Amino acid sequence: MKNLLLIFSSFVFITSCSVDPEIKPIIGEDDVKEIVPPGWPAPVYTYSANTLTADGFTLGRTLFYDPILSADNTISCGSCHQQFAAFAHSGHDVSHGINGLLGNRNAPVLQNLNWNPTFMHDGGILNIEVMPLAPITNPVEMNETMTNVVAKLSSSGKYKQLFTKAFGSDLVNSQRIFRAIAQFMGTMYSYNSKYDLVKSGKESFTAQEQSGYNLFVQKCASCHTEPLFTDYQYRNNGLSINVVYNDSGRAHITGAAADRYKFKTPSLRNIEKSEPYMHDGRFTSLNQCLEHYNSGIVASPTLETQLVGGIPLTPQNKADLIAFLKTLTDTKYLTDSRFSDNNF
């Protein structure tokens, strides 16, 4: 009996070792697909030159959650982009990177990125495929060089396997790293909120949500445009200048005075979960954001004309708007196991 048990347990041991222990849960081809939800525009980025596969996605996912991309192997993309917060950095006003260093901007949500014509609060990055270069090389984020990243990954048996599965050989280079991450990040689609179910006729708004939606369409949707809840334009929404960072926003990229203090309109999908808010994380609640539009708009030469004088909102208006904004929470997205940390 004892012998039998021994044979049995070593059998279990051998079989469980023959499947790759590091990569779970296993992603199938059906789990990774290009999607354009009904009524959405065509995405900016497609996979025409970067064939989307389950193995490419899995490599991208493994890299996203692996601190090996940082200089001292402590910070991963997932350190600042947390799934439960729609991949924003929960509770952190500005980013918090290597050696405890602080950046000067709030980590944005990551979702539906294939529709982004530009990236970052100031639109300084133009393509999802080069996106990882910025955080990897940023001295206060991951502070690493691509040469070192390639060397570290090339000497890892695990990555030799993953690159071979994804791209047919174990060659590691920047393009393969970036394309794999684009396969993972780009297919993180959020389109299953209550709002989406209402739009497709499967659910209906409560009276309060409906009243909030009506206000939203009147007062907010010109910038936070449906269905992605952003127009991807740069706008000055009247925030006071933060003297600590004195961040000029879009003008940081264009150098144009007309772009000073303009920031990319953020999507409001999953907004309930992605606090703190605004490019510098200055607000910790939706109520504060609404109070900003109601009473906090600061006049300046580049303020959006539609915001001059603010957007008057009664306490009831604010409660209704918040009830509506909460219908943009996509619990399926926030808990989807395909997007969770697989490096354990």
Ligand code: HEC
């Ligand atoms: C130390 C925290 C930190 C780490 C680590 C980090 N990010 Fe970010 N991420 C940020 C911040 C902050 C921004 C906004 C920066 C800006 O606007 O200048 C950002 C912006 C982005 C954006 C732009 C989103 C948009 O809608 O414009 C993408 C995509 C992104 N990060 C992906 C990644 C990837 C991939 C990695 C890993 C290679 C990574 N991030 C690592 C903090 C971080």
Ligand code: HEC
């Ligand atoms: C004129 C364009 C415009 C209008 C109108 C507008 N917003 Fe915004 N909104 C922006 C911009 C731009 C930002 C980002 C500012 C920043 O990061 O500094 C923003 C940020 C936000 C944020 C924080 C998002 C985040 O992820 O940090 C919330 C919440 C928000 N707006 C809600 C609303 C609501 C609700 C309304 C209507 C009452 C509204 N906005 C009207 C342009 C606009």
